[in-house]
Structure formats: C-alpha cells, structure tokens
Amino acid sequence: FGQIHSEPVGRSSIIRNVGFLILALFLAVQGSDFQGAELADTSAGMVQAILVLLIALLAATAIFLLLRILENQTAIVRRLDVIEVLANDGVVVDRQEAGSPEDALPIGAPFPDFELSDTKGVNVRFDHLLSRGKGMLFLFVSPDCGPCRELAPSVAQWREELADKLSVIVVSRGAVADNIEKFGNAAATYLLVQKKRELADDVMAKWTPTAIYVDADGDIASHPAVGDEAIRALVTDISGADLDKEFVFFANSNGHRKPLKIGEKVPEFALEALGEGQLTDEHLTEKRTMIISWSLSCSHCRAMVDEIREWETTRAPSDPEVLILSGSKREDHKDIELETPIFLDPSHTVAATLGLRGTPSAVLIDEGTIITEAGIGSRNIWSLIGRKK
Structure with a gap:
C-alpha cells in the first residue's frame, strides 16, 4: 500500500491494512451482481450483510488480541533483558x-x-x-x-x-x-x-x-x-515537573509502597524518656534530627548499638541530632548504655505516624518537617546522614 518505507510495521499500518482487507472481503462475498445499494433489499441480502459484519467484527477482535499479545511479548523481552546482571571482569554475578x-x-x-x-x-x-x-x-x-x-x-x-x-x-x-x-x-x-x-x-x-x-x-x-x-x-x-518546587521527588509505588510522608509536618505527640523528661513534636522544630525506631527483640536493632556508640565518638559537627524511639519496655534497656536519648514508644505508635513501619528504620526531620523517605536497615539509616556502612 504505497511507497517503500523503512520503518517497522506498526499498529496503525496493521489496522489500516485490516480495514482494507475487510472492505475487499465484503465486496468479494457479494459477487458482481451485488455491488450497489440492493445489498439489504432482500432478506437474503440482509443475512449476507449481517454475516459479513460479524466476520469483520471477529477479524477486528482477533487483530486487537494479536496486537495485545505482541505488546506483552515485547514487554517480556525487555524485562528479560533487564535480568542481564552486570559482569565483574567478565564473570557473571550470581x-x-x-x-x-x-x-x-x-x-x-x-x-x-x-x-x-x-x-x-x-x-x-x-x-x-x-x-x-x-x-x-x-x-x-x-x-x-x-x-x-x-x-x-x-x-x-x-x-x-x-x-x-x-x-x-x-x-x-x-x-x-x-x-x-x-x-x-x-x-x-x-x-x-x-x-x-x-x-x-x-x-x-x-x-x-x-x-x-x-x-x-x-x-x-x-x-x-x-x-x-x-x-x-x-x-x-x-x-513535566517543576523542579524548582520544594520536595519534588519521583517514587515507584508499584502498588506495594505506602505513600511517602516527605514534606509533611510532624504530628503532635509526647513520649516519656528512658531517663528523665519527655520528647514532644515541638522539640523537632528546633534542629535537624534523625529519628530511629527500634525494638530490642529485633536482632538487627541490637546490632546497631555498637554502630551508634561509634557514631557518638566520631560524629561530625554537621551531623544531625539522633533520637531513638523504642517499642520495648523500660526494663529491657538495662544493658543498653548509650549517650543517645531513648524514648519509649509502645507499639511504635509515634514511629508509624512518621512513616516508620519496620525496625530498625529511621527518618530525617528538619524544622518539624519530614524530609526523607524511611531508611530501613543499618545501611540505609546511616545513608540518611551521608555515612557508609
């Protein structure tokens, strides 16, 4: 149909050619004596017209399904290409x-x-x-x-x-x-x-x-x-985004992740300290703070105790304040000796309002506003303040 073209056959070309095919089929079925307006003047002609239309509808449906199959095959091929893991010096990684x-x-x-x-x-x-x-x-x-x-x-x-x-x-x-x-x-x-x-x-x-x-x-x-x-x-x-706005980010929800709380204000709360005093939301408006949520029944959380001690001795002046919200009971902390303040958060209620739904996890807060996604696990927690683990 027309001039020689170097592009691959696309959806529009297939639909156009199917349309021409249907019209040709329609005329061929009628024969030389039925090419005019008399097609539906008789009951036999009406039956033929209905049959032709049904054939055309079935053909269009088949073509549509074939196109969907082709699209799915292309997507599968691309996903298989993604599963081409990087090589290290020519040796494929497991x-x-x-x-x-x-x-x-x-x-x-x-x-x-x-x-x-x-x-x-x-x-x-x-x-x-x-x-x-x-x-x-x-x-x-x-x-x-x-x-x-x-x-x-x-x-x-x-x-x-x-x-x-x-x-x-x-x-x-x-x-x-x-x-x-x-x-x-x-x-x-x-x-x-x-x-x-x-x-x-x-x-x-x-x-x-x-x-x-x-x-x-x-x-x-x-x-x-x-x-x-x-x-x-x-x-x-x-x-299509205005990158000059505050808190512009691009998240892949994939139907699994909960909406991020970046840019949201910290809700009102008050928690009792492991020692003396309490922590309220007003405290988080004063300086940049990393909130860590943990539970001492979590082995990964206990493993972070030494990491926090190390941070306490090597922290830089530019590092934020670090506070811990613990879901464990007061008596469970007897063997935990840290300078970092610990506050009791039964059932992780306050942590959940900050987007912390696992342990250990952490989020960074600046002037009472959540400015990061929750970092889950030691590596991601320390990455919030630019430290490698």
Whole structure:
C-alpha cells in the first residue's frame, strides 16, 4: 500500500491494512451482481450483510488480541533483558546475589561523593557536577548490556531537550574504547568510567540500565528506574515537573509502597524518656534530627548499638541530632548504655505516624518537617546522614 518505507510495521499500518482487507472481503462475498445499494433489499441480502459484519467484527477482535499479545511479548523481552546482571571482569554475578531492582538508598539521602574519570581521562568529582546548580540524572550502564545500547540515541536527545533542567550523567565500567564503540561518541561524550562497580554499589544500582534522579541539593530524589521502559517513564515525569518546587521527588509505588510522608509536618505527640523528661513534636522544630525506631527483640536493632556508640565518638559537627524511639519496655534497656536519648514508644505508635513501619528504620526531620523517605536497615539509616556502612 504505497511507497517503500523503512520503518517497522506498526499498529496503525496493521489496522489500516485490516480495514482494507475487510472492505475487499465484503465486496468479494457479494459477487458482481451485488455491488450497489440492493445489498439489504432482500432478506437474503440482509443475512449476507449481517454475516459479513460479524466476520469483520471477529477479524477486528482477533487483530486487537494479536496486537495485545505482541505488546506483552515485547514487554517480556525487555524485562528479560533487564535480568542481564552486570559482569565483574567478565564473570557473571550470581543473580541470587544481585538483589531486587527496587533495592535503593532512601529518597532524601545525600548522593555519595565520588571521583571518576571521563572518557578523556579527566577526573570528575561529585561536587564538580553539583556546582552546576541543577539536578542530575545518573544513568548506570555497562558495555555488555543489550538494553543499554537501545538507550544511547535517547541520551543525546535528553541532554539537548532537558539541558535547562538537569544534567544527564552516564556511568559505566570497563575500557573506554569499549564504551565508545557500544554507545557512540554522542552518548559517551559525558560518560564516567568506574574501575569496577564502586559507585553503582554505593547507590545499589546492581542492574543495568538503571537511572536515579538527584536534585540540585545533591540528594536522591527518585527510586531507581530499572530497564529502558522505566527510565523513559522517569524522564517523562521529570520533564513535566517543576523542579524548582520544594520536595519534588519521583517514587515507584508499584502498588506495594505506602505513600511517602516527605514534606509533611510532624504530628503532635509526647513520649516519656528512658531517663528523665519527655520528647514532644515541638522539640523537632528546633534542629535537624534523625529519628530511629527500634525494638530490642529485633536482632538487627541490637546490632546497631555498637554502630551508634561509634557514631557518638566520631560524629561530625554537621551531623544531625539522633533520637531513638523504642517499642520495648523500660526494663529491657538495662544493658543498653548509650549517650543517645531513648524514648519509649509502645507499639511504635509515634514511629508509624512518621512513616516508620519496620525496625530498625529511621527518618530525617528538619524544622518539624519530614524530609526523607524511611531508611530501613543499618545501611540505609546511616545513608540518611551521608555515612557508609
């Protein structure tokens, strides 16, 4: 139907050709004597017309179902491509150790500092990128990742279209020549090369391709977008958002996560201290504070006791205040000797209002406002204040 075309056959072409086929079938069934308005003038003609319409309806339904099957097959292929775990020096990593694609540092945590070389051998530090005064989309790729290559043409397009809003930083590994061959000069122009996977491991980007948005303050402002479809969706969301507003972030709910409380005010509460005094919501309006929720029946919480002691002796002047809300009874704390204040939160009632629904978990509060997602587990808790564990 028409001129030679180099594009793959799309949905519109299939629907158009099916339409022509139905019309041709309609005329062929009628024969040479029934090409005019007499089609439905007799009962026999009416029956034929109804039969033709039913055939056309069935054909259209079949085509629609075939298109849906093709879409689902494409989506399955892309998801299988995502399950192409990164290689370490050519040795494939055990998929059981790769973790879930949804594993990530919490939104609101500072992006880790780093220093990596670009394709010209120039060292680039995170503070160099941060000095540009705009957000950054970190795209983690690998030269042996099939889906990453499909994104290469889009990277140059995003850099041009979103230049006023953000910088697109491609992070790969391996030889520079392999990356340029894989992604082309356009995509490799601003490409940073890891020695192994040091930055990817720091931000839990264990799968490729993965994208993470970091705001102009240097804080993580999105859950990981894993796979080309999710990355394109994230870019679309970012392009339509006002990034100058306060508390802009991009969360992947996937029907599992509860809505984040970032930007919400701390509700009124009062808790008794393990020692003397009490903690109220007004205290949290005075200084930046990290609230940790734990229970001494939780082995992971008990394991954090030594970590907190270490933090007490090495804390930096810029570190926030740290307070602990404990769901355990007063007498359970006899062997816990910490300088960090502990407050009794039976049944974790107050913790839940702050978005803390597991132990150990923590959230950062500034001037009475929740400014981070809940960090669950020791690593993510300390990441809220820029510490590695």
